[in-house]
Amino acid sequence: MITRTVEAPPSSVECTLAQRSGYGDLHDQCHQTNDVPLPYSADVLLQRRCYCPCHGHGESSR
Ligand SMILES: [Zn+2]
Ligand SMILES: [Zn+2]
Numbered sequence: 001m002i003t004r005t006v007e008a009p010p011s012s013v014e015c016t017l018a019q020r021s022g023y024g025d026l027h028d029q030c031h032q033t034n035d036v037p038l039p040y041s042a043d044v045l046l047q048r049r050c051y052c053p054c055h056g057h058g059e060s061s062r
Contacts (some may be wrong), residue, residue, distance in 0.1 A: 009051035
């Protein structure tokens with residue numbers, strides 16, 4: 001059973017905008033498909049990967 005959390009999955013600015021009608025093209029502008037670690041701080045992420053469904057997250061097969 002999956003319970004919905006209050007926080008939405010992290011998405012990039014581009015994909016957040018792209019979810020609005022009329023901005024769908026912005027999905028192509030998002031390249032945040034990997035976690036970006038903060039230098040010298042392995043446990044801290046500078047920027048999290050975009051979890052927008054347009055990237056097909058969860059599967060890395062190609
Ligand atoms: Zn997207
Ligand atoms: Zn994205």
